[in-house]
Amino acid sequence: MEAGLEHLSRAGGTLRHVDQLLIVTEMDRKALATARKTFFLAQELGVTRVGLVGNKVRDAAEENELEKFSGEIGIELAAMIPFDEAARQADRRGAALYDYDPNAATVKTLEQVVTRFEKQFELAPAQQPRHTDTDTVTR
Numbered sequence: 001m002e003a004g005l006e007h008l009s010r011a012g013g014t015l016r017h018v019d020q021l022l023i024v025t026e027m028d029r030k031a032l033a034t035a036r037k038t039f040f041l042a043q044e045l046g047v048t049r050v051g052l053v054g055n056k057v058r059d060a061a062e063e064n065e066l067e068k069f070s071g072e073i074g075i076e077l078a079a080m081i082p083f084d085e086a087a088r089q090a091d092r093r094g095a096a097l098y099d100y101d102p103n104a105a106t107v108k109t110l111e112q113v114v115t116r117f118e119k120q121f122e123l124a125p126a127q128q129p130r131h132t133d134t135d136t137v138t139r
Contacts, residue, residue, distance in 0.1 A: 018047055019047065019048045019049065020047070020048070020049045020050070020051075021038075021042050021047050021049070021050045021051070022050075022051045022052075022053050022078055023035050023038050023039060023042075023050065023051070023052050023053065023075070024053045024055050025052065025053070025054060025055060026054075026055050026056050027054065027056070027057060027058070027062045027065065027066065032069055035052060035069075035075075036069075036073055039052075039073055039075050040073075049076075050075055050076070051075065051076045051077070051078030051079075052066075052069075052070050052075045052076065052077050052078060053078050053079045053080075053081065053113075054066040054077070054079070054080040054081065055081050056081065056082075056083040056084075057080045057081065057082055057083060058082075058083045063080055066080060078113070079109070079113045080109075081106055081109050081110065081113075082105045082106065082109060084097075084104050084105045084106040086100060086101040086104035086105070086106070087104065087106050089101075090104075
């Protein structure tokens with residue numbers, strides 16, 4: 001879903017049929033406050049499993065801060081995606097990161113996260129795209 005808390009209205013919102021939610025947050029104060037609010041609203045709605053994904057994590061200090069934050073509110077820390085200049089450059093060019101730099105740190109981290117979730121939830125592995133000289137692949 002796109003960002004915003006309207007999915008979490010106490011009347012049920014979009015999330016009334018969801019059993020798992022990943023909250024993606026950056027490391028600024030407002031984003032973490034929104035993540036906290038989202039987590040507690042999801043719990044009120046009965047979402048059975050909620051995880052936190054740190055996005056654009058820049059260094060060990062931010063990793064520690066995210067771990068502390070998740071521990072304080074009791075949310076599972078599902079993943080930390082590093083800040084990646086390649087992602088910024090791909091976005092500036094209007095290209096998918098995977099096309100721009102398939103070896104970027106963010107791509108590698110997301111591949112690990114997907115593999116872990118496939119195992120954790122017994123999902124079929126995602127099909128790997130076949131590249132040809134004329135194909136454009138978007139992930």
